[in-house]
Amino acid sequence: MLNVAIVGTGNIAPIHVEGLLEFSDRCKIVALCDIYPEKAEALNKKYNLDCEIFDDHEKMLASGIKIDIVHICTPPYVHAEIAINSMNAGKHVVVEKPMATCLAECDAMLEAEKRNNVVMSCVAQNRFRNSIYKLKKTAESGIAxxxxxxxxxxxxxxxxxxxxxxxxxxxxxxxxxxxxxxxxHHIDMVNWIEGSLPEEVTAMLANVMHDNSEVEDLSIAVLRYQDGSLAQVTSSVVHHGEEQGIELQCADAKISAPWDVKAEISRPNGFPQEGGNKELVNKIEEFYKSLPDLKYEGHTGQIEDVLNAIENNKKPLISGEDGRRTIELISAIYKAGCKKEIVKLPLSKDDDFYTFDGLLKNAVRFYEKATAIENLPPDDITVGNY
Structure with a gap:
């Protein structure tokens, strides 16, 4: 039985609790920690966990309670500190997205994982959605x-x-x-499906709807890969409808999540033939439908994978290295958007955007944040579908 602690009991923590409770024969939640202990107590009561409550993760780690895994569900700026302290105490770590705020923090976390011989996984739960897993398998098949x-x-x-x-x-x-x-989430998806980082990145950042925020609420990035192919990533909190997805235009067909497939075939003059390539569409559809569904999706699927990794002394599907690659591409997007230039990857350790201080020094501040409340009303949240 693996004992689990959760640090940070805000919006995402209940999803972790519910995922862990699916495996009550393999793990048990023994501690909750939050700088607002009343929030931890409310979560404890809601799920009848009967666990210890702490207001500081270092107190929790020093308490003597047997803890095997620490789930980190706090704001990003303390992910690295909590993860490193937990791993130095011999605990395995599951850290919510994003892994950290910069590459320097990611590298310090990876060093702590290796030095302490523990497992670290960065949450990217959409890899455990049928739509994304099957899209990747279909792309890998080469049929399209x-x-x-x-x-x-x-x-x-x-x-x-x-x-x-x-x-x-x-x-x-x-x-x-x-x-x-x-x-x-979606940047991890494209890294996973493409299998590599792009060579070049350019981007534009904007804040078009939130004048109580320094940061962007919209960015559009264009990526160029070694083989000359391109990708476009739109990151937004201003899109009505929250329609998320990924579309792959392949040489012979389009495949996407939400699932769709289209395939054109050429007339002698180069224009598309009416009806398209029905034979190829049917072949792709048959392959897609032949793929078995995952037993567990989302956070629950990733939690099962982490438990398997710890129990069998192996790497989880989503490792710290995966989390670092996602942060590297995000750092490149921010550098391109803030400095208005084409950025080449990989980023070196002497690059300003390798460190958090470098990001803060170069960041575009769209507005001055004038409102700061301690907690928003508790309510349901949206965590996306793709």
Whole structure:
């Protein structure tokens, strides 16, 4: 039985609790920690956990309670500190997205993982959605041809009051806007499906709807890969409808999540033939439908994978290295958008955007955050579908 502690009991923590409770024969939640202990107590009561409550993660780690895994569900600016302290105490770590605020923090976390011989996994739960897993498998099959263009749509909508929360909308606390905190899911997806980082990145950042926030609420990035193919990533909290997805325009067909497939065939004059390539569409559809569904989706699927990794002494599907790659691409988008230049990858350790201080020094501050409330009303949240 693996004992689990959760640090940070805000909006995302209940999803972790519910995922962990699916495996009550393999793990048990023994501690909850939050700088607002009343929030931890409320979560404890809601799920009848009967666990210890702490207001500081270092007190928790020093308490003597047997803890095997620490789930980190706090704002991004303390992810690295809590993860490193937990791993130095011999605990495995599951850290919510984004892994950290910069590459320097990611590298310090990876060093702590290796030195302490523990497992660290960064949450990217959409890899455990049938739509994304099956899209990747279909792309890997080669039936649709090589990927020529990926269109990544991280479309979310957040009202003005979203950025009233004290730590949101500040570069030094949130680390950025939707590029870091929302599109992180979809940027991980494109990294996973493409299998590599792009060679070049350019981007534009804007804040068009939230004048109570320093950070962007919209960014559009264009990526160029070694083989000459392109990708476009739109990161937004201004899109009504929250229609998220990823579309792959391959040499012979388009495949996407939400699932759709189209395939053109040429007339002698180069224009598309009416009806398209029905034979190829049917072949792709048959392959897609032949793929078995995952037993568990979302956070629950990732939690199962982490438990398997710890129990079998192996790497989880989503490792710290995966989390670092996502932060590297996000850092490149911010550099391109803030400095208005084409950025080449990989980023070196002497690059300003390798460190959080460098990001803060160069960040574009769209507005001055004038409102800061301690807590927003508790309510349901949206965590996306793709």
């Amino acid at each position: 041809g090589k990927i020529c263009y990926a269109n990544v749509k991280s479309y979310w909508w957040r009202g003005h009051s979203y950025y009233d929360l004290w730590w949101r909308g500040l570069w030094e606390k949130e680390g950025g806007g939707p590029t870091l905190n929302h599109a992180v």
